[in-house]
Amino acid sequence: MNTRVIPCLLIKNRSLVKTEKFKNAVYIGDPINAVKIFNEKEVDELVFLDISASIEKRGIDFGLIEDIASECFMPFSYGGGIKSIEDIKRLINLGVEKIILNSIAVANIKFVEEAAQLFGSQSIIVSIDAKRDMFGRCCVYTHGGRVKTKLHPVGFALEIEKSGAGEILLTSIDMEGTLNGYDLELIKEVSGAVTIPVIANGGAGQLGHFQQAVQKGASAVAAGSMFVFHGKYKAVLISYPHINEVRKLMG
């Protein structure tokens, strides 16, 4: 099986932004044009996360998602501000292939169960945002990294699996946007505990990082900065590795 390499794009007030460790959102342009460019680069799939929806308690920007869907010729997932089954229904009707749940999954795992039953496991992803404390202990966060929970990523991952969700998007808050590589320990622990696919996210800066994540058990890899920034000044320039490069690396 080929490893999926997924650009993970962050949205804030209809704009594309890029954060570092979930902070300092930098404006990087119009999401629609980014989608158009990724289309032509023949990307496997795209992930969109609205990072302000939960924090600002705003609803989902369905208009934007409709625009994205009409321009996006590849499967794409959406997460951010989802509060009800009705929301999911509407998103799927607009053409979103997979729904990503975060804050609501932590608050109420029963909701994930219900969603997975209604829409099928394959269309429900639960995202885990994990951050380490000064002793290296890992903890799950919600609301864009602002709210700390008592959950441990592995324990939560097991719950997610039991609830019937089809995939886990595992993001390391400490590594996100740093380009220094994934939190490999975290990937190893979580993917070792569950049987459902784990998408590694947060920290990729070069192709070698993908390889490392896969070796630790990730089924797919996601990255943000690496695909939107170029060079030492982090100049905004969208790129995506050629399929042959990825194949050569992953074997």
Add this chain to the structure above:
Amino acid sequence: MVLYNSLEEYRVCKYCIMDTSDPEIIFDEEGRCSHCKRYFHIAQERILPDDELKIRLGALVEKIKNKGRGRKYDCLIGVSGGVDSTYVAYIVKKLGLRPLAVHLDNGWDSELAVKNIELTLKKLGIDLFTYVLNWEEFKDLQLSFLKASTPDLEIPTDQAIIASLFFVASRNRIKYILLGENVVTEAIMPKRWSSGQSDWKYIKNVHKKFGKFKLKRYPYFSFFKRLYYFYLKCHVINILNYIPYDKNEAIDILEKEIGWKNYTSKHYESIYTRFVQGYILPKKFGFDKRRAHLSTLICSGQMSRERALEEIAKDPYSSGDLKRQDFNYVVKKLGLTEGEFERLLSLPIKKFDDYPSYASSSFYRIIRFLELNKTIKAWVQMFLGRR
């Protein structure tokens, strides 16, 4: 659709392919137009023999290197992914200069453009800075120009490019901005087709009249900013005028050595530019910018008139599918419905002079007059500490 001044008959120049789609075109008794005559006039002054060019280029490079000594970069280049700017990047590295590249992202980049930029800069080892325009704001400005109904729809981008270059140059204390504008492929462009790239007053006024939001983050190039950069001694140099520039040769080199890919037409690296030049201008304003580009190539001996005529007879869009696709995309991205867009296209045609600009302001007329007066110009330069 206005093809040409309907009182006069349709005419094409006997030497180049400029025609009456420029209402200001003048023909002589032999049937040659004012544009190609002007070209040769400029060429005589500005296109120098090869050995003379070599000397001038050598001196220029020396000066740039000297001024930039001890600094991280000695010059700034703009990159769009197109032939001219990519060739500038190539040449500048060949000359041993240390450039910093700037790209203006106006939200319309094509995949080919970003790929070309990525390849070029990686291959040549040039650092990049991207100036990203705020899309919601810029959309408002582009819509204002559609509402203003003037043919210079791309002016908001042109202005932002030059303003962002100066901004990055001054922030990095770079004294030379090297651009790809050139005589041999670009000298012909009717005034009525596009004016005011550097006229901030014009842009500001059009936006004031038709825009909805305030322009807070849009980089502009006002008269006072120009004075400031003048004070900073920031120079703009069209480096391709310092070499014998042959477009086809340049394309060949870039394809072979960099893996750069060519476009179907000039300036088609941006989707909006492609749509403006390939659809809006011919349909609404009755002219085709390729006519000017091809005519310049005829004049500079880089293309035969027959080839140019064949070229201009083709639809600017290589396929109807692409045209439809671009149409839908542009309408959606500008946040319009098809009906609203068609309504904008059917507004009566206006021209540059219909809006207030630096060109029409008496204050700036005086300033320009002063600039023309050699003694006063020298005095101003002395006053500003510039030789």
